Amino acid sequence: MGKLPENFLWGGATAANQCEGGFQEGKRGIANVDVIPAGEDRFPVALGKLRMTACDEKHFYPSHEAIDMYHHYKEDIKMFAEMGFKCYRFSIAWSRIFPNGDDVQANEDGLKFYEDLIDECLNYGIEPLVTICHFDVPMHLVTEYGSWRNRRMVDFYLKYCEVIFRRFAGKVKYWLTFNEINMLLHMPFMGAGLLFEEGENEEAVKYQAAHHELVASALATKLAHELIPDAMIGCMLAAGNTYANTCAPEDVWKSMEKDRENYFFIDVQSRGEYPAYAKKMFERKEINILMEPEDEKILRENTVDFISFSYYSSRLTSADLEAGEKTSGNAFATLKNPYLKASEWGWQIDPLGLRITMNALYDRYQKPLFIVENGLGAVDMPAADGTIQDGYRIEYLREHIKAMVDAVDIDGVELLGYTAWGCIDLVSASTGELKKRYGFIYVDKEDDGKGTLQRSKKASFDWYQKVIASNGEDLD
């Protein structure tokens, strides 16, 4: 008996807006993710502070071409198959299926594109894992309805779900309702298409939007269970436990509060009700969430089948606002942990943190987990002979996979699979850069959009192939 289950789903993960390009092909509509530029305006736009509802000439929008997977997917999936992928996680771009979001008819070109992509996976025996919404909202729903702050989004989303569930039933078993649902709090425009009015209570808007997403997620879960008999529906959390800066109880308390900010979403999606601490917090802050009478029942009766999450780093916090130096980490500000090294982008590297996070999630929810993102964003320099020696990436992944295997083999955590983030180089969500590369496959494309788009294998390609072939036994 190996340490991991025999049917363990090894693979890789991408998101439509970060890899597809072809942003106006196949009658695709424009989405929030298309109007987020590279460069210094990226953060203000992603936060919903700088209003950008259409593209302009002044900015560069890296998602428009990205790595052009729209035209290269056959070649890319072939390489995934060569690595031995059992599973490929990708997202469907909502605006390819409903270009405006409120269209009467779904767009056949969009459906056909994903059908071909899914068939391509199935031909190689690769299990598709579909993210229904990876940050994207058709722009028309943002400008006309205010995106997720509006209850009507639940219906638009469900209609979209119904179309893709019906079309791909029998082909796709694993679905995620919203990528990193907690990102709504941290990057409200990028994560949920939210724009704010001067002087409004942003927190109240965010939690109202969160409620709509939570209800939409529960109703999508219900629908999937009705339409696809063997469906497995998961939630998706940007995870990474928060450590306390010191053993001062105030710091420990603070770290608990920080974790709850994120757990809040999964508590609802997995346990089926608003947790007591959240209800009390809303009371204290006078946040009055508008609910329909049936919402509590919908949430209670339609919890997810598994908990998926991204993990890049642990976090560190203190009750003392002046304590320590800060660093970045997947949109969450965190203190620098002196025991950890960090990536070139300041994301701290903590393999044991993955095991800690897995145990915390499994203890809390007692449902199977799925690691759907993990990896190292780094600058890769092709050597003179054209090879890309990314030993640093191999080291990162090796240590994280070891920790993951320990969580399963030693701690008994139930884990469905592991899909490495950005298995092929793609556009960074936070920075819009291409030089922040995660892939086993190098794509010749630069931050300014130049490049041949040619694909080549990095050293990590052969390494991951071996890892998968040995079901995680051979990590050398």
Ligand code: BGP
């Ligand atoms: C997560 C997102 C991904 C991905 C990843 C890496 O937040 O789900 O879309 O991009 O983080 O982050 P980045 O691209 O900013 O390095």
